[in-house]
Amino acid sequence: MDTEKIEKLFNVFEKSISILQKELDIEYLDALVETGDNLYTGEVQVIDNQPNAEAVRALDKLYSKVKLSEYKSAEIRETIQLVLIRATQEEKIQANHQFTPDAIGMIFNALIDGLDLDLQDAKLADLSVGTGNLIETILDHLASKKVSGIGVDNDDTMLSVASMSASLEGVELDLIHQDAIEEIEIGKVPLIVSDLPVGYYPIDDKAKQFATHDKKEHSFVHHLLIEQSMNVLEDSGIGIFLVPSNLFQTNQGQHLLAYFHDSVYLQAMLNLPLKIFKEQSARKSILILQKVGGSAKQANPVLLGDLPEFNQRKEMQKFLRDYEIWAHQNIYR
Structure with a gap:
């Protein structure tokens, strides 16, 4: 650049x-x-x-x-x-409304490439699109495949930023202003990506329609959005999410794992380098899920570990080679 x-x-x-x-x-x-x-x-x-x-x-x-x-x-x-x-x-924009840096978007791109998905003329979706930076980074990367995107968010200002940036960048992105926890009519997509907002969802009556809801307190919105994302994926479709590294260690983590048991294959969870976070509790990971159905199968082994530092070029290249081999053996559809 x-x-x-x-x-x-x-x-x-x-x-x-x-x-x-x-x-x-x-x-x-x-x-x-x-x-x-x-x-x-x-x-x-x-x-x-x-x-x-x-x-x-x-x-x-x-x-x-x-x-x-x-x-x-x-x-x-x-x-x-x-x-x-x-x-x-x-x-003073709140953390959930800040954009996803290009460095993380580039990791998403590399992980998507390694899966070797058939995305020609496909649509991909992001149910917490925010300013659109993550999905637009991916759409730009996949431009040769003529991929288009669908973004959902309930913040009209964030959607305005996403719409403006998509127009300037020349990527095809349809935007929907609504609460993503409500019923979404966008059809089925083969790939969904998202930098999930973290926190509690305040409307219990809506949350209780989801298997991942909590009966004692407000449910985690990032859990509900993972389940909703799976709802809009086609059978054997892939979901790639940026999530808290302690996703399964919270008091509501068991709801998510129980939901995965019959509906979703947890294929990989890769921790971002700790160095880029101010403290351990803020660390994020990239979660790769696959919807049950079609030719999907549970990866064996599930890919767990830490991503190399972004500036460690040789280590990152080796990781991506190993990742492609793993994906070829476990995820290719």
Whole structure:
């Protein structure tokens, strides 16, 4: 990627956001979306004479400094990530709403490649799509297969960011604004990915429809979303999730394991390097599940372990070679 081009586009975003916040009296994220939409359409959106003519001239001059056609999708995505980092400082965005870094998205890409799935012209889904960075990283990687995506989230601001970034990056992503725990009508997909939000789901009446719900307290939303994701997978479909490393060690972990017993094959759980987390309790892992049915079978052995440090190139290459051998013996459909 060209860092100078990224810096140039970042500066355009920053200055545009500043102008729009002042002129329209809107929050940082709203000004980010407005900026992205203006860049995509090639003109400043004006409603009820706002922003005023002077601001429009300033924005037009600013936008003329960049040509999006000269940018790769990854460079646009990197720029938006940098702007979102600034947004977390400006608006104190909660952890569940922060974007999934490209480094983790690239690991997802490598794991998907190793599974050698037939994804030509397929749809993949993310039921907690957030700003869209994870699924858009994957869609860009799978562009040659003409893969499209479906994203679900109940936060309209996050969906606006996802829609804007997908348009700028040129990936095909349909977005649905709804609570993903409710019934979803998106058909069956062969692959589902997600950086799952962690916490309690507050509506017990909805949660009790799921096998993974807890009868004594609010159920974990990440457990419910795993089960819901399995519901929209086709038989033998694959789910890859970013989850807490202690997923099965909590007081509700047994509900998840009991659900897996008849419906899901737990194929792999790979811990991200501890070094990238401030403390052990915050550590995340990548969970690979396969829906029972079709030609699916339980992996033997289940792949468990730690991923190498991201900057350990030789170790990562060896891990991925070993992973492909394991996948060929256990997961290929």
